[in-house]
Amino acid sequence: MKREFAVIGLGRFGGSICHELSKEGMDVLAIDLDEDKVNEFKNIASHAVIADTTDEKVLKEIGIRNIDHVIVAIGDNIQASILTTLMLKELGIKKITVKAQNDYHEKVLRKIGADQVVHPERDMGKRIAHSIISNNILDHLELSDDHSIVEVKAGKKMSGRSLIDLDIRAQYGCNVVAIKKDKEINVSPMATVVIEDGDVLIVIGSDIDISRFEKNLVVDDD
Template sequence: MRKQFAVIGLGRFGGSICRALSRQGMEVLAIDKDEERINEYSSIATHAVIADSTDETVLKNLGIRNFEHVIVAIGDNIQASILTTLILEELGVQKITVKAQNDYHEKVLKKIGADQIVHPERDMGERIAHNMVSNSVLDYLELSDEHSIVELIASAKMNGKTLIELDVRANYGANIVAIKRGEEVIVSPQANQQINKGDILIIIGADKDITRFEKQLLD
C-alpha cells in the first residue's frame, strides 16, 4: 500500500515536498487556502483541496487523522501554523512535521506536540556555507546542534590507505559510514577497505571532530 501524506501550505517548501512525494508514488493530499495554488497542484497531488487548516471541522471532514504523516508547511503565518499543529495533535495524527520560522516558533511547536521541526532556509544556509568554506565538502546535513553527516571528497593524502590505517574513529572521533566510488556504494565498509583519491566519503560525527578530520586529511 502507498503511504498517505498530507501537505498543508503549498508555498516553495510545501510545494517542493508535494512534488517530491508525488514523484515517489506516494498518495498526497495537498491543502491550501489559495485557489491558484490548488489549481497548480491539482494535477500533481492525488487530491488538492482549498481549505482553512485552522478550522478543526474542516480537517475532520477531510479525514486528516487517517493520514500517516502530515507536513505543516505554512509560510509566514506563525499563528496559523501553531493552531494547525495543535488541531492535528488533538485529532491524533500519527506524525506531524512542521516548518518553523524561528527559534521561538520551534519552542512552541515542541510544546504542543510536533514530532519533527524543520528550518529549511537556515539548514540550506548551513549547507551552502560549508560548501563555500571547503572545496572538499559536497554536502552537509545537520543532525543536531553539535552533530552532522558530511559528504567529503577523499584527498591524495588518503589515497591507497585502508580504514584501519586511517583509524578515523580513534584519531578523530568520527565514523565513515559509506563510500561512494562512481556508481558503486560501499555501505558499512570493512576495516581493510582501501580508499582511493576522489572517493566520496559519508562521515558522521561531532562537528568539531569532522572539522579536525577535514583540516588534517583533506587537501
C-alpha cells in the first residue's frame, strides 16, 4: 500500500521533495498559495491545490486528515509555518516534518509537536564545507546536534594499513561501520581488513572526534 504525502510550500525545498516523492511513485498532494507554483506541479504530483494552510476549515476541505505524512516547507513566512504546523497537529496528522528558518523557529516547532525539524540550508552548508576541506570527504550526515556519520575515501595515509593498525576507535573515538570496496560493501568489517587506496569508509562518531579523524587521516597532504 502506497503511503500518502502532502507538501505544503512549493519553493525550491518543497518542490524538490515533491519531485522526488512523485518520482518514487508516492501519492503526493502539492499545496501552495501561489497559483503559478501549483500549476507547475499539476502534472508532477498526484494532486495540486491552491490553499491557505493556516485555515483549519481549508485543511479539512482538502482532505489533509487522510494524509500519512505532511511536509511543511513554507519559505520565509515563519508565522504561517508555525500556524500550519499547529493546525496539522490539532487535526491528528501522524507525522509532520517542518523546514525551520533558524534555531528559535525550531524551538517553537518542537514545542507545538513537529515530529521532525530540518534545516536544509544549514545542513547543506555543513556538507559542502566538509567536501571543500578534502576531495576525500564524500558526504557528511548529521545524526544529532553533536554526532554525525561520514563517508570518506581512503587516501595515502590509510592505504595499505589494516583497521587494527589504524586503531581508529582508540585514537579518534570513531567507529568504522562499513567499508565499500568497488561494488561490495563489508558491514562491521573485521579489524584485520586492509584498507586500499580508493576504498570508501563509513564512519560514525561525535563531531569533535570525526573532525580529528578527518584532519589526521582523511585530508592528505599535498
